[in-house]
Amino acid sequence: xxTRPVSSLSLRPxxxxxxxxxxxxxxxxxxxxxxxxxxxDKVTSISASEALxxxxxxxxxxxxxxxMDQMLGGRGVPIGKITEFCGAPGMGKTQLGMQLCVxxxxxxxxxxxxxxxxxxxxxxxxxxxxxxxxxxxxxxKLNENTVAGDDSLMNFENVMSRIYVSKVHNxxxxxxxxxxxxxxxxxxxNVKLLVIDSIAFHxxxxxxxxxxxxxxxxxxxQDLNKFAQTYELAVVLFNQMTTKFKLSRDYNVKDQAxxxxxxxxxxxxxxxxxxxxxxxxxxxxAQLVKSPNLQETTxxxxxxxxxxxxxxxxxxxxxxxxxxxxKIIQDNT
Amino acid sequence: xxxxxxxELRPRIAEAxxxxxxxxxxxxxxxxxxxxxxxxxLSSKDVKELFQCIALEIIKTRPLLFPLTNALKMLNSGEQxxxxxxxxxxxxxxGGGIMSCGITEIVGESSAGKTQMCLxxxxxxxxxxELGGLEGGAVYISTEGNVQMLIKRTQQMIRLFxxxxxxxxxxxxxxxxxxxxxxxLDTQYQVLHLQLPILLSRNKIRLVIIDxxxxxxRVAYNSSDVSILRQRSKELCKxxxxxxxxxxxxxxxxxxxxxxxxxxxxxxIREFIGNKDDNFWEYDYYQRQFLVGKGSKIPALGLLWSxxxxxxxxxxxxxxxxxxxxxxxxxxxxxxMAPYAPRQWGEFYIDIEGIHGKVN
Numbered sequence: 001x002x003t004r005p006v007s008s009l010s011l012r013p014x015x016x017x018x019x020x021x022x023x024x025x026x027x028x029x030x031x032x033x034x035x036x037x038x039x040x041d042k043v044t045s046i047s048a049s050e051a052l053x054x055x056x057x058x059x060x061x062x063x064x065x066x067x068m069d070q071m072l073g074g075r076g077v078p079i080g081k082i083t084e085f086c087g088a089p090g091m092g093k094t095q096l097g098m099q100l101c102v103x104x105x106x107x108x109x110x111x112x113x114x115x116x117x118x119x120x121x122x123x124x125x126x127x128x129x130x131x132x133x134x135x136x137x138x139x140x141k142l143n144e145n146t147v148a149g150d151d152s153l154m155n156f157e158n159v160m161s162r163i164y165v166s167k168v169h170n171x172x173x174x175x176x177x178x179x180x181x182x183x184x185x186x187x188x189x190n191v192k193l194l195v196i197d198s199i200a201f202h203x204x205x206x207x208x209x210x211x212x213x214x215x216x217x218x219x220x221x222q223d224l225n226k227f228a229q230t231y232e233l234a235v236v237l238f239n240q241m242t243t244k245f246k247l248s249r250d251y252n253v254k255d256q257a258x259x260x261x262x263x264x265x266x267x268x269x270x271x272x273x274x275x276x277x278x279x280x281x282x283x284x285x286a287q288l289v290k291s292p293n294l295q296e297t298t299x300x301x302x303x304x305x306x307x308x309x310x311x312x313x314x315x316x317x318x319x320x321x322x323x324x325x326x327k328i329i330q331d332n333t
Numbered sequence: 334x335x336x337x338x339x340x341e342l343r344p345r346i347a348e349a350x351x352x353x354x355x356x357x358x359x360x361x362x363x364x365x366x367x368x369x370x371x372x373x374x375l376s377s378k379d380v381k382e383l384f385q386c387i388a389l390e391i392i393k394t395r396p397l398l399f400p401l402t403n404a405l406k407m408l409n410s411g412e413q414x415x416x417x418x419x420x421x422x423x424x425x426x427x428g429g430g431i432m433s434c435g436i437t438e439i440v441g442e443s444s445a446g447k448t449q450m451c452l453x454x455x456x457x458x459x460x461x462x463e464l465g466g467l468e469g470g471a472v473y474i475s476t477e478g479n480v481q482m483l484i485k486r487t488q489q490m491i492r493l494f495x496x497x498x499x500x501x502x503x504x505x506x507x508x509x510x511x512x513x514x515x516x517x518l519d520t521q522y523q524v525l526h527l528q529l530p531i532l533l534s535r536n537k538i539r540l541v542i543i544d545x546x547x548x549x550x551r552v553a554y555n556s557s558d559v560s561i562l563r564q565r566s567k568e569l570c571k572x573x574x575x576x577x578x579x580x581x582x583x584x585x586x587x588x589x590x591x592x593x594x595x596x597x598x599x600x601x602i603r604e605f606i607g608n609k610d611d612n613f614w615e616y617d618y619y620q621r622q623f624l625v626g627k628g629s630k631i632p633a634l635g636l637l638w639s640x641x642x643x644x645x646x647x648x649x650x651x652x653x654x655x656x657x658x659x660x661x662x663x664x665x666x667x668x669x670m671a672p673y674a675p676r677q678w679g680e681f682y683i684d685i686e687g688i689h690g691k692v693n
């Protein structure tokens with residue numbers, strides 16, 4: 001469907017010509033663009049307020065790590081698409097998930113999405129007091145730039161109450177949840193983020209029939225894409241890593257295992273953007289490995305008590321092994 | 334697995350299910366709308382309704398699934414509190430103590446202090462909530478068959494524990510700790526799937542300990558044959574899922590003691606290459622961060638198990654020749670990974686009372 005040429009669409013001939021002249025060849029090209037860009041190309045004209053509204057609706061969600069926001073297209077996780085983060089345990093997936101749940105609520109006045117979040121927890125990793133810590137740090141930082149009494153002041157209770165959480169214990173529960181989420185999303189039209197942490201957990205266990213697993217994952221991806229587009233929200237999935245063996249030819253060298261995203265090759269095609277999180281040289285790295293329109297890049301990040309942040313090399317990681325980051329110095333306090 | 338006779342469905346939908354010989358909800362939920370429409374000969378509208386009914390039925394019995402709660406309610410409910418280890422310094426290293434939900438792994442070489450730590454938690458769990466306890470008993474599931482020794486050691490600790498915590502002086506602490514031995518995988522399965530849930534529903538228990546999670550697996554699946562390893566993976570997954578269910582259902586932490594295995598074999602030349610970063614894609618590179626103590630030991634049971642647990646605490650000792658109470662070897666406790674605190678470590682020592690964090 002997306003390779004269908006623009007010339008075959010039933011539009012006004014003048015519009016068709018303008019689109020083709022502006023370089024839009026297929027429907028896929030159109031799907032990647034926005035009203036504002038179209039108006040820039042002089043294909044159509046919209047008013048300034050329409051443009052602003054459009055901009056706000058599709059406002060990406062910041063990760064609080066500028067480098068990563070840049071990597072994801074400029075301002076963060078995109079709306080209307082599925083973004084997948086893969087990483088081994090301890091890489092900070094849940095931390096990023098909680099950070100996004102807070103950041104989706106950054107108000108319009110501060111150029112944020114001004115939305116709400118749903119966190120689907122399949123592993124039991126959503127800890128409310130850690131989310132509170134992240135929320136407080138972000139709120140403090142943002143309120144510094146706001147005048148007291150301004151509507152856009154973020155309030156701790158509001159932020160926490162607008163992160164909706166569901167705990168899933170098996171595949172059937174996850175599938176069932178997808179079926180009734182429509183109603184919830186209609187009742188909560190402000191939801192702009194759906195996080196699933198992790199998508200891999202239950203699908204890696206219960207299936208002897210791999211074909212069934214693939215079918216279910218495809219169905220899930222379809223449902224998620226539908227939510228992303230119908231309700232104009234960002235879908236963020238966290239995936240685990242598994243090992244893939246590279247048999248060694250050298251008798252003296254052990255067979256090596258590489259870390260690869262779980263859920264197989266076919267799942268790899270389902271999400272729009274895929275980012276892999278890994279350690280390298282004592283620094284946390286994120287690499288964009290798959291995207292239809294973004295360049296493959298690698299950036300650094302760190303996690304501290306405030307949440308997910310940029311990696312600043314002049315911080316406390318000077319020369320110490322990463323697992324000696326913080327030794328508790330016992331004193332008399 | 335829910336069956337259809339419990340679900341209220343329109344007669345023609347129920348008939349269609351019977352004709353197609355569909356018996357459980359999975360028969361429906363695991364198929365796509367198109368496939369169901371064809372197989373059941375129902376309209377797309379009917380199929381949608383069928384999905385809705387089944388989904389609602391599944392959800393009815395899972396209060397954590399739906400309706401969605403929110404982070405503020407979770408915070409105020411106090412459900413995710415921390416269980417104290419009994420020592421303020423160790424609590425600080427561990428980000429407050431042990432998380433009162435989910436699976437926490439305590440891993441280390443033998444004689445690192447894992448069992449000692451678990452016994453200590455069997456006591457602190459009985460303390461009132463204001464003092465960092467969970468006001469409940471403990472179930473200690475042991476694979477080592479050393480229950481008598483555990484009981485003796487616990488009695489020793491209880492005497493001193495009561496002296497320190499006056500509030501518990503009239504409580505019979507040892508009554509509230511139940512010891513179960515699981516010498517092999519079959520018994521382990523029986524206990525965890527059948528006996529444990531019954532025990533938990535009849536008593537006010539707020540802690541479950543398995544010491545150790547690796548032992549029975551390594552004996553039963555002692556092979557490098559791929560199909561056996563696959564079977565082991567499946568069993569391990571089932572175990573992890575069961576623990577999470579138990580943790581959520583009975584609102585208690587599950588602590589899994591884990592053993593260590595070798596990262597490198599004796600002939601592996603790469604052990605000496607060091608942390609070259611060319612191979613950062615490799616599983617071994619990632620695993621180096623989990624090296625326990627000074628040797629080449631890492632937590633057993635691999636990446637699959639690491640993906641199951643919520644938190645990992647590592648205990649190690651620098652010198653393995655000094656054994657006994659009041660020893661002088663350097664012992665370290667590390668919070669390796671947790672969703673609520675950063676990586677931290679510190680030193681500790683063990684004495685007749687139990688485990689204490691070391692003041693520098």
